[in-house]
Amino acid sequence: MAQNMTLLWGSGSPPCWRVMIVLEEKNLQGYNQKLLSFEKQEHKSQEVMAMNPRGQLPAFKVGNYTLNESYGACLYLEDQFKCQGTKLIPDCxxxxxxxxxxxxxxxxxxxxxxxxxxxxxxxxxxxxxxxxxxxxxxxxxxxxxxxxxxxxxxxxxxxxxxxxxxxxxxxxxxxxxxxxxxxxxxxxxxxxxxxxxxxxxxxxxxxxxxxxxxxxxxxxxxxxxxxxx
Amino acid sequence: MAQNMTLLWGSGSPPCWRVMIVLEEKNLQGYNQKLLSFEKQEHKSQEVMAMNPRGQLPAFKVGNYTLNESYGACLYLEDQFKCQGTKLIPDCxxxxxxxxxxxxxxxxxxxxxxxxxxxxxxxxxxxxxxxxxxxxxxxxxxxxxxxxxxxxxxxxxxxxxxxxxxxxxxxxxxxxxxxxxxxxxxxxxxxxxxxxxxxxxxxxxxxxxxxxxxxxxxxxxxxxxxxxx
The missing domain is CATH 1.20.1050.10 (Glutathione S-transferase Yfyf (Class Pi); Chain A, domain 2)
Structure with missing residues (x-):
């Protein structure tokens, strides 16, 4: 369902975790993902830098669109999948x-x-x-x-x-x-x-x-x- | 047009300025406002603390709703006044x-x-x-x-x-x-x-x-x- 999305993430990182929670809530499973190690400095690897020049995780893409900023990614996902999964912005x-x-x-x-x-x-x-x-x-x-x-x-x-x-x-x-x-x-x-x-x-x-x-x-x-x- | 809104602000503060730019773009003039002085520590005054317990500016209300966080205020105003003034979130x-x-x-x-x-x-x-x-x-x-x-x-x-x-x-x-x-x-x-x-x-x-x-x-x-x- 989310095969066009790619997430590079680190365990325990609140910014990464936020995006993963929203992906679950919106029923967007099946995205490409890779767990990287902060201890091994993998967030500064070429693979990450190519997606996120700040050398930070998450590095996140939806198709060709870059959404490395976790708040931005969460708002974008809710906006694009309003009627799918949990409604995350109340109407009232x-x-x-x-x-x-x-x-x-x-x-x-x-x-x-x-x-x-x-x-x-x-x-x-x-x-x-x-x-x-x-x-x-x-x-x-x-x-x-x-x-x-x-x-x-x-x-x-x-x-x-x-x-x-x-x-x-x-x-x-x-x-x-x-x-x-x-x-x-x-x-x-x-x-x-x-x-x-x-x-x-x-x-x-x-x-x-x-x-x-x-x-x-x-x-x-x-x-x-x-x-x- | 925006008589139910109140903004306490400081000159030059980027968080205050953001909200003021969005209010203008959305044609929301006429809100209640008060310019306070950071130098005189007016952002720690009782008046501000009553609206924003963090003692920060802006202190901003829409009716009874508190929106002191400038990013939150901007997103909320765009959401509530989508079809008024400048469209601030692109469709594409x-x-x-x-x-x-x-x-x-x-x-x-x-x-x-x-x-x-x-x-x-x-x-x-x-x-x-x-x-x-x-x-x-x-x-x-x-x-x-x-x-x-x-x-x-x-x-x-x-x-x-x-x-x-x-x-x-x-x-x-x-x-x-x-x-x-x-x-x-x-x-x-x-x-x-x-x-x-x-x-x-x-x-x-x-x-x-x-x-x-x-x-x-x-x-x-x-x-x-x-x-x-």
Missing amino acids: PGEKAKMFQRMFEGFTLADRMANVIYYDYKVPEAERHDSAVKRNREMLSAELKLWEGYLTKGCESSKDCCYLAGKDFSLADAVVFPSIAYVFRFGLCGLKYPKLAAYYECLKERPSIKKTWPPTWKETPGQDLLKTV | PGEKAKMFQRMFEGFTLADRMANVIYYDYKVPEAERHDSAVKRNREMLSAELKLWEGYLTKGCESSKDCCYLAGKDFSLADAVVFPSIAYVFRFGLCGLKYPKLAAYYECLKERPSIKKTWPPTWKETPGQDLLKTV
Whole structure:
């Protein structure tokens, strides 16, 4: 069904995962795909650079069209396959506004998270400061508290999930969930963020998410970097 | 025509400017608005915090709906006023894909720019490093070269502009132009980036952009921070 699409991806990468969730939700299985390793620097390989000169994953094509930017890819797929699979943009203007608002707040969440988890990767050793690490952790904590507040009611059961914008799963969930999964993978304490934890537990049972669960996460234990955030 | 909308904004802020350009393009004049001063910390005032708990501008409402995220606001306005004013999302799938791709690459451009221009504002004095300043400038330069390459043909005249995605002005231009204007405001050399310079010169004559030109830019000279980038 999606033989004209090609996805180069890395395990656990929220931008890659977003696109994969949307492909599942839109019943776009059967696309060409290749799992690459960030550790082996395969995202800087010639194969990736030819599709994405930024040397980032995902590298994604629909026919001849380049859609490497994960948010752009998700919006494009929903637009082109409106009536196929899950409807990911609500009709109701209020829900739609909330969906766009939460979707783009997700950028800040992903950024705050990366500043903590990838600090050593992003900042050369001679430029690292404990004060920056502390500030980054505080900013992530403040950000997570905002999201905890957005989930006004907790998910009751895996059959009665709460979502980020309205009563149904939407693009906001597709793009933000990978970041939420990431913080729990890195040890976030569910007792401190009970609504986020319930949201996470609920959505991880969703078929599109189960099917695209990062393969490396199944084989290795998580970390506890965020235990005290 | 847009009396149910309220915008709190700051002069020169690309996120604010994006929303204002789209409001003009969609013929949504007459909204309630208030210009606030970043210097006076008015973006942290109670008035802003009540609309945008992140203490950022824009703070934007359509009726009771909150759309503080500028990308979200632009997409929402285009969606709700599809047939009014300029059509900002092309129909042709190829142009649409390119529009989404460029639109979200614009996030990286804005980020690279802010890392250079706001370095001293963002990084406490004790954590500043010349090596980081140098790296940030190199990253901005590499980013600008990508965009220079995207503009395969230069704008010929103000009546024959080139755009970022296809033959017409689109959401990609509305969200990215403020960053391009910003780098020239901060002294980017047009001789080094001739296509970006032509794009800038061309689009600044566009009515929606002229009308929303940052008022503080009219009164004060630019800076030369980016002269050698």
